[in-house]
Structure formats: C-alpha cells, structure tokens
Amino acid sequence: MTGKILVLTAIDDELDTARAPEGVEVIYSGVGKVNAASAATLSLGVLRPSLVINYGTAGKINEQLRGLVEVAHVVQRDMMAMPLAPRGRTPFSSDLDRLSSGHGDVICGTGDSFVTSSDPWLNENNIDIVDMELFAIAHVCQRHSMPWRAFKFITDDANDFAAEHWTANVADGQELFWDAVKKLTSGLDLRS
Template sequence: MPQEAFLHKMKYSTDDIAIIVALEEELPETILPEFKIFYSGVGKINATLKTAEVIYKTNPKLVINYGSAGALNKNMSGLHQVTSFYQRDMDVTDLGFMVGETPLDDINQISLDEKGVSCGTGDSFVSSNQALQTDLVDMEAYAIAKVCLINKLDFMCFKFISDNADAEAGDNWVKNMSLGKIFFRDKILNLFNK
C-alpha cells in the first residue's frame, strides 16, 4: 500500500504530528500554525538529538522531516517525497565495506516505499559529485529516519530542491532554500485534509 494511502486511513490529528526542520528560514511556524514544528539545527548529530528529544517530550505518532536538498539528479526540481535514505559520508571502504555502509550496524539503507526518491545524508554541503549516488543530498534526513525506525514511529520526508549540488550550490542554496515552504504547506494541508 502506498505510504500516502496508509496515512489517509490513519487520519492523524495535528497533535499526533511533529515536523522537524533544520532551520526556521526553511519553514517558519507561521506557515503551518496548526502543526508542531521543531528546529534541529544543521547536521546528523543535531538532527538525531532533536528527534530523540521531540519523541521523548511530545510522543508523536508521525514525524515529518522537511527541508532543502541538493539535486544530484539534474532532471529534478521542486518538492519531492523521499522514501529511501542513505548515509553518504560513511566511508569505511578501506576495511571492505561499501560507501554508505556502517560496519556492524543492521540499519544502513532505510526504505519506506518503492515510490519517491532517494536521499544521501552527510555532514558536508555538497558542491561536486559523490561516491554514493542518490537523487538528492541533505544533512539531516537519514538521521531522523533512523531514529524514527528504531522507535517504531511512522515517518515521512519531503525535500525542496534548492540547488544542483554543483559549483554554484552555495549561492543557489542561499537564494532558494526558503522557496519550498509554500509547496510543503500545500502538500501537508492536502494530505491531512486541513
């Protein structure tokens, strides 16, 4: 069953949903005032800590991650639902592991559904090709997805493409990272019939 069909059947209330975003500039609380929005800060460690805190303090049934992302797939633009998550900066290839594979960890790739796009998460801003090829790159999604998986919570992720993860990525991210908030708002209001 597609994830969106499952979510419609669940009929979450806004009290059941926690939206986690790295930066307030990406999604100010005023855009979705009826939802609980939490800001993690940038990077995997900050995202992990904030997600654990949100779960502990608010006990959500569904966690949604939203934010900006770079596109490695140059044919993509706009807002996308991410359903496959990788840790793009985990590199222990010298010991015989694949890029993105954490040694002795049962959870490496996280897949929610066959539809959607893939995202490689890492603690670096991407402005060139990557060893691990995914559709998108960001700095938080994998960490949030893994915390939700371990805690058996429903999880969704939406990313707005702010740049093409190339030499102009830094300038384009600054110009575009806040543009997706209206697309995300409309998607969430439509999904949850608000």
C-alpha cells in the same frame, strides 16, 4: 491517524511555522546528523507524535528533479569506514543502511557536508538528492517504530554554485510544503 504530527526541519530560514495547521508541531533541529538525531530523539520522547515529517532543502544529483519532492529511501553518503565496511554502511551494525518511508520515489543521500562537486558514488548508487539531516531522523524513527515521511525542496545543483543558489532559494519551498501537509492531514484527527 490521531495525535500530533511532528515536523523536523534544520533552520528557521527553511520553514516559517506561521502556516502550520493545527496539530502540527515544528521543531528546528539545527544542521547536520548529530543535531538532527538529538532533536528527533528528544522530540519523540516529549511530544509522542503519530508521524514525523522531515522538511528541508536539498541539492539535486538527478537533473530531472525540480521543486518539492518526496523521499522514498535514504542512505548515508558519508559513512566511509572502508575497509571495515563498504561506503554507506556502518561497520559492526545490524541496522539497515537504506531506510524507507514507504512514500515517494526519490533516493536521498545524507551527509555532514555541503555537496559542491560531483561524486561518482552518488551516481553509481542512484542517489537523486543530497541533504544533511534525513538519515539521522529516519534512523531515530525506525528505532522507535515511528512512521516518517520526508519532503525536500531542491535549491541547487550540488555544484560550484550550490552555496550561492541555496542561499537564494532556501525559503522558496515553504508554500509547496505546507500545501502538501494540508493534503496529507485533510480529514485527520490531530488532537493529542
């Protein structure tokens, strides 16, 4: 792989750019799917990276998970257009409802809500973690035939204490993420 790697993350509290290796560009998208889709589209057009990585925080549904995880698949947890389509599916769209990175083993459910209570649909669909941006970023990448990967740091249990725990842990995954990026990029030519 040659060319820049683009890291998209929602806010600067999640990721400090000071540790970014040469050839890695960090763009803050803002929170939520609309902001993420807009930032991803603009960034792909301007930077023309060879890989997009989404880094961010996540609430866990799967009690076994801790720390930094890599996302294999992402779905929209808040696409609720029933009865026109089942939850998670965009009606009248031929686009995929489950997007895959080809890496990792975690399933992420993206939605424009901060999860603070249990949702049986998440368990029924084997969702491991929840976030607010990844599906939009992966969707833009798929439309532009751009490879993507996603790393999420688990900050909370997606329960009544989620906001408090997220606030306390939002910056705690940075070092783990940058270590993962260094491993991923070691030996690569990242010149533009």
